[in-house]
Amino acid sequence: MIVGAGEVGSSIAANLAATHEVVVIEQDPVLVEKLNYSLDVLAVQGDGTDLEVLRDADIDRADMVIAATDSDETNIVISGTAKTVTDTFTIARVKRRQLLTTWEQSHGAFGVDFMVCSDLVTAEAIYRISAVPHAHDVDEFSNGLVQMVELKVDAGSPVVGKSVREADQYDSMTFAAIFRDGELIVVTGETTIQAGDSIVVIGSPSSVRSFANESATEVDEEIEDVVVIGGSKTGHQTARVFEEHGYRPRLIEKDRDRARYLAEELQQTTVLESDATDVEFLAREHVGEADVVVVCLESDEKNLLVSLLARKLGAKRTVAIVxxxxxxxxxxxxxxxxxxxxxxxxAEEIVRFTREGHTEKVAMLQHDRAEVLEVELDETSPVAGRKLVDVVSDLPDGVVIGAISRDGTLLAPRGETVFQTGDHVIIFVDAEVLNDVVPQF
Known part of the structure; x- marks a missing residue:
């Protein structure tokens, strides 16, 4: 049961519709009609905080209730209300990190079994992407031992025209797939890399970073100068995450009171009070010399405008919230x-709880065209004790074993590798065959 059919709720519903019985509760009749028309779900108009609405939607049958409205308080009330009549697993989406901190200190508070802070997961995603040169998407698995990176290949890249076999010089990295002109290609050694390709690789952070630099038209130096534009909740958390990784970012905020508050909250961040659309100010503060500029303003239009201004001034990389x-x-x-x-x-953070078996992490690629999963093998796993080559022969097309983590050590997947209980297996899967693959692990 999903309450709220905005971008988050709709994304989750679309991801689950083919494999789960999904009920969505939404107050907006237009969104209800749109969901019932576009997805194989039951969309019900109503208030998810109303116990009678939940009962009419058969909450007693729900294995999971996901509160995904745009209101933190509403999502907490929905979770608490659900718990008054059922022991279903509840997930609440919140925006304020303070609520997440409170919940973490008193696990199970508010009747919430799992809480996702949108601003925090977004800030962490921004940091991951910023830390890998030329990356368009980055996710970590096995506590950071493994990275999945999606890289865009420019026309002048040294790897253009090479086969995957020629480009693959890394023992601890696997080429998984290429997205090309809207098509997903699971690569072989003979696949030729073309300009405009988005390549998905899985491996150790050092190997991934080396390949990112090798495939780039110019090598990026280590990130030093980070500018966050906009003191929104996301901007605040982004500056904090960079601080936690040893950086001393600059943050630009127009509102005086908000700027003062952020200056008190962020001890390692220089907060500047100004309008980020002031080109003279940006030039005077050398924003164009920044390694990364993250734009977190209140509208997509402003985010786009200021990002392009930063690029024009010379910023090496721009990251914009959309x-x-x-x-x-x-x-x-x-x-x-x-x-x-x-x-x-x-949505990506929430979806992993809906996967069968022991899925530890889920990363969705290209608007859920494919997924990368981390699965922990236990004694009931069908692949435990089998060789990788034999397992792969039973899998459908569109699947790549990207990496194996065993007792804190990264193993490069090879044909003779034998899966063991306790292994964490990182798997690239075409979304079209996802439902056939997960049960096999």
Whole structure:
């Protein structure tokens, strides 16, 4: 049961519709009609905080209730209300990190079994992407031992025209797939890399970073100068995450009171009070010399404008928050390096709880065209004790074993590798065959 059919709720519903019985509760009749028309779900108009509405939607049959409205308080009330009549697993989406901190200190508070803070998961995604040169998407698995990175290949890249076998010089990295002109290609050694390809690789952070630099038209130095534009909740958390990794970012905020508050909250951040659309100010503060500029203003239009201003001034990489999912590709097409959608980041965090078996992490790629899963093998796993070559022969097309983590050590997957209980297996899967693959692990 999903309450709220905005970007987050709709994304989750679309991901689950083919494999789960999904009920969505939404107050907006237009969204209800749209869901019933476009997805194989039951969309019900009503208030998810109303116990009678929940009962009419058969909450007694729900294995999970996901509260995904745009209101933190509403999502907490929904979770608490659900718990009054059932012991179903509840997930609440919130925006304020303070609520997450409170919940973490008193696990199970508010009747919430799992809480996702949109601003925090977005900030962490921004940091991951910023830390890998030329990356368009980055996710970590096995506590950071493994990275999945999606890289865009420019026309002048040294790997253009090479086969995957020629480009693959790394023992601890696996080429998984290429997205080309809307098509997903699971690569072989003979696949030729073309300009414009988005390559998905899985491996150790050092190997992934080395390949990112090798495939780039110019090598990026280590990130030093980070500028966050906009003191929104996402901007606040982004500066905090960079601080936690040893950086001393600069943050630009127009509102005086908000700037003062942020200056008190962020001890390692220099907070500057100014309008980020003031080109003279940006030039005077050398924003064009920044390694990364993250734009977190209150609208997509302003985020796009200021990102392009920063690029024009010379900033090496720009990362912009995009609130409208359909704008992501547009942002990147007109010159923004990376567009990050907070709602998709939140949906991705929630979806892993709906997977069968022991799925530890889920990363969705190219608007859920494919997924990368981390699965922990236990004694009931069908693949435990089997060789990788034999397992792969039973899998459908569109699947790549990207990496194996065993007792804190990264293993490069090879044909003779034998899966063991306790292994964490990182798997690239075409979304079309996802439902056939997960039960096999």
């Amino acid at each position: 609130e409208t999912a359909d704008y992501s590709d547009l942002f990147e097409a007109v010159g923004v390096n990376i567009a990050v959608d907070p709602r998709m980041e939140t």
